[in-house]
Amino acid sequence: MDLIDFSAIATEHATRLKAIDPLLPPPGELPDDQGVLTAEASGSAALGVLSCEKTPADAPGAQWRALVEHRLDLRLAGPDPGTALGLLLEKWQERLAESGTERGDWETAAVVIRPSRDSTGSGELLRHGFAPVRVVAVRPAERHGRGPRRTPGVAVRTATRKDVGNVVELLLELQHYDAQFGVATVRESTERALTAEVEEVLAKDEPLLWIAEVYGKALGVARVQLPPASDWSKIYVDQSGRPKLGYLTSLNVAEQARGTGVGTALAEHAHQVFDTEGVDLALLHHALANPRSTPFWYAQGYRPLWTYWYRRPAVR
Template sequence: MEIDAIAAEHAKRLAAADALLPKPSPLNPEGGTRLTTRDGMALATRSRVEPGTPEALWRPLTEYRLDVRLGGTDPGAAFGSLLTEWDRLLEETEATDWDSAAVVTRPSRDTVGTGELLRRGFAPTRVLAVRPADRLASGPPAVPGVRIRQAEPSELATLVRLQLELRQYDAQFGLVTRREDEERAITDATRGLLADAGAAVPSLWIAELYGKPLGFVHVELPPAADWISGYVAVERAGYLASMHVAEEARSTGVGSALAAHVHQLFDEAGMDAVLLHHALASPRSTPFWYAQGYRPLWTSWYRRPAARG
């Protein structure tokens, strides 16, 4: 098939699968390697972050990514052929340590080629979930004993502790890698958010249970959330960067109260949708967020290390 025909069939299939998916952009071969088969094409890229940088907190140091476009009567077979070509490229690298990953991000409702990924050792690891705006007419319901308020600079240590607890838990699922300097990096980033007094909507919120701070949430509105807006077909998107409730406050309503509060903030700010990332294997995050009205939009399949060896 011609390249334009593959791209057109790929876009048509995605539009039919999910109305919230944006139109696929053309593959730009600059900075990557273009792969083609009879009914498919892809762009293979490599990115690296250095230890000690904020980016290293949330990803492997080296990521090899494949962005695919699939057409023809058997797009699954086309996907398999592209993955085979990509594996040949990866075999020529030194990506055999745990701090490397091969990553394929696919629209969650476009399940073409799922078996091809599983046969090559990939696992669905990370989801970008979406929640269309509710436009609540009234505030969220009150939860006995729970108070949601803006975080204060004096609570830096509490916010850092809660974020470290979240990292320790999420590291079990193969997405977060613990770093020796993570406490310093999180402290610096949190201090910067707390110092941003000019924001129309605060980024950090604390949940108190009977006066004790036991949960937090970090939100991003445009322009801070512009980096994620291209993943969803709406005009204005917000991003729920992270949320955590201490173990002692689980099943008390703190998490639901935090979620309801920030959803009202997003609705009042005119967001058409809210996005968030979560670890698919987490027995806490996945059921909780989908009970709050989210659903999978993009699923990232990981293989660590990147090369099969």
């Protein structure tokens, strides 16, 4: 194989990933070589497509990311692609340093999104300062989970406009908790952005947002997206079978009620909604290092599909 042959590298990479996880979509088309880095070693090759996403601090969803994310979309081929990846990461580090990215700027991140079942090159990512921080998890409709038993007195109801304060408080608590794990960032604009988002959702006739109450006290919140609002998540899965996707946007339980089954009640309700709407695959993001969400979601029938490897700041 000609290691400079982009097409051959991409084809081998796509074939390997389809064997690892049939839910993965085929890799995207490669741009011209101006947006690509390559490295060769030990008869193997690593190819990375470069991109940069910039997000205003007050934009919807900005609280879940660094404001400047430099991304590397990988294609790996050959018998020892990990070694080639190590060289590619060194080239990328040099490129970032030369690009004017400020050293130590916490609002910058270098991001490599890998299929979770593809462990190739994980050691090289760790050696270059990356950590697996965030996961896209998937739950096929036929998979069922189990979690803590429900607390007696738990009731799940649709949120109303009167619940804006409770919902924002619960979501802010989630933000502060997840900020410990490297992706979420609580900024001065966070509460305003969350409030505007919640008000927009609750202005709808049938908002897909629910409150869990225990004897009348709001202790949990969950929100989902259904098609067409969830269609953006099609990028994560193979579309050959035209699956219908649902996205679980958020779920949080007040600290004093965690581990009591309130979260299980909310998750069961969300999954019932997905089943009623004929959703084939449910998707969500969660912080991998979160000692509560990771075991909870996998007990609910989810499994990792994509893993976001972060180095933050992008240049140290």
